[in-house]
Amino acid sequence: MLFAGTFDSETYWREEGSSRLPSIPDPSRSRIVMAMDELLVSLCGPEDTLLTRFAMDEAHKDYMTRIGFRFTQLSAGVHNHEPNVFRALYEVPETDERLKRFHELTPFSVVPYVHGLLDRYNYSSRLPTLTDVKRVNSKLYSADLAKRLLGSSYSQPVFSADELATAGRGLMERTNGVMIKDPFGVAGKGNMLFKTSASLERVVCYFRKQEQNGSSTAFLVEPFLDVEYDFSCQFSIDEGGSYRIVGLQQIINRQFAYVGSQAMEEENVHSLIRNGYFGVIEQLASSLYKDGYFGHVCVDSMILKDGTLVPIVEINARQSMGLVSHRLGQRLNNGKHGTFTFRSVGSRQWFDYGQWLRQLNADGILYPNNAGEGIVPLSPACLFAGYGEAEYPQAAGEGGFIMGRLYLFVIASDVQERKRLIGRLREHFEVQGGKWYG
Structure with missing residues (x-):
């Protein structure tokens, strides 16, 4: 099976000519988002191939294989001016012989040109229509569905x-x-x-x-609600309408922005069962299927400080960061707490990623250290914003920083150890001449 993804799917679902909230442009963000497809390695098995926008660092592939992620990787080899990798692949006039040997394509989400690729390469994958995907991913739909199923919506x-x-x-x-x-x-x-x-x-x-x-x-x-904690439920709906719960993740937010996920505590899961949460999820899955959607779903939910359960905050009808976090936890589970997170960083110069991994390993920061804990760096392409060694000096300019993102899965016995490991990782990154933004 071939895995591929274009992240920031919502960009391709919103209608042109819609009013927008005020925002500050971030020119570096586009390349970072294009590099996020490396995170899908967590979903791949030994028989699967991951197609990434940028070439994957060989040292990173070796490390991921060493800790149990066996997969094949292909670089898309398309121009970087088109952020939608499926469109970039579709618009290449010659058939890519490498892609013809696969029977199925599993995209992170259904965006424009995915169906075109399925037809072009005669893949057997079945996907919902783009129209249905757009409809069920709108927060307007989430609010309407919450009102229909629960009688009210915030x-x-x-x-x-x-x-x-x-x-x-x-x-x-x-x-x-x-x-x-x-x-x-x-x-x-x-x-x-x-x-x-x-x-x-x-x-x-x-x-x-x-x-x-x-x-x-x-x-x-x-x-503005007084939230105790946010969480998400990952499940999938098959073509026949049956659904299967995949996992539950507690969400780490900062100023309403997602910064990480971790497996939900058992006592919180039992509380959801007592409060009928999974009955709502069953109804939600049925409604999505009736409205034309099947595939992966991630529903964001919350618990308020007064104990109120809010089952439907929004619906993400696609794969998700919660799913990535869940799969990482499954595959690296050793009785420790695993947290998927990221940090915004900057670098003036490209550095040897493989050598950095060796340094982290020698200092007991890289997973697995002597205690069976440590940090799993997940995406060197995001760290370097997709630039290779030869491109970096020109991209950075004289004295400038290239903005990147350091995705991590941190395995630690408790919160204090997690903070300690991340703090030491920061020290190592800054020794390389990097800047740590948060």
Whole structure:
């Protein structure tokens, strides 16, 4: 089976001409996102092949094989100006002989041009339509489904700046703040918290200007909830409509942005069972199937500080970071706590990744150390933003830093040991001349 993925799927699902929340452009982010397909190694078995945008570091492949991840890897060999790897592959005029030897393609998510590749290479994989995938991934759909299944939803859809103003003012009078969510926002980039009426009015004016320029408005408005913890449920729906629970992950968020996952504590799982959570998931899976979707699903949920269970916050009808974290935990489980996370970093120069791994191993930081703990670095391509040794100096410019992302799976006996390991990893990275942003 061939695994491949284009991340930030929501970018390809949102309608053109939709109003957008204010944001700060991040020019480095696109290359990092293109490199994230290396994370899918956690889903591959010995008979599988992972197709990645950028060439995978040989030392990284050797290390992953050594700790139990046996797989084959192919580099896509396409231009990097097109972020959707499926489109880049589809638009290559010559048939790629390497891709013809596979019978199935498993994408991270269904985005444009995936179906075109299935037809071009006569893969036997069955996928839902792009139209159905777009519909069920919208947070508007999640809010509607929560209302249908549970009788109520914290989310209120608004379809104009005026509706937003009315709904927002009403919530501001009764709660500690107002959350505005983009229907296809992701990773903290698609929601904003407003604590004052003045700040809310400013964003209403911002949307009015977009409407005057022809944009259509569609957002969700929610009260700012006092959350005890967030979690996600991974499950899959087969072509016949049967569903299977895959795992549960507690989510680590910072300022509404996802920064990691770890397996949920048993006592919390038992609490979900007592509160009928999995009955809701069963109904949700049935509804998704009736609405044309089958495949992997990750449902985000939460527990409020007063003990209230919120089963449906949003639906991600695709593979997910939670699934990656779950598979890593399954395959590296040795009775320790495993946490999937990342850190934003910067480098002025490319360094020998294999030599760095050897240094980490010698200092007891790399998994597995003498205690059976340690850190598993997961994506050198994200660390170097896809640049090779020859490209790095020109890309960085004189004295500049190339922004990257260091994905990790940290195996430790407790939270203190996890922090200690990450702290030591930071020291090693900074010795290489790198910068640690958080």
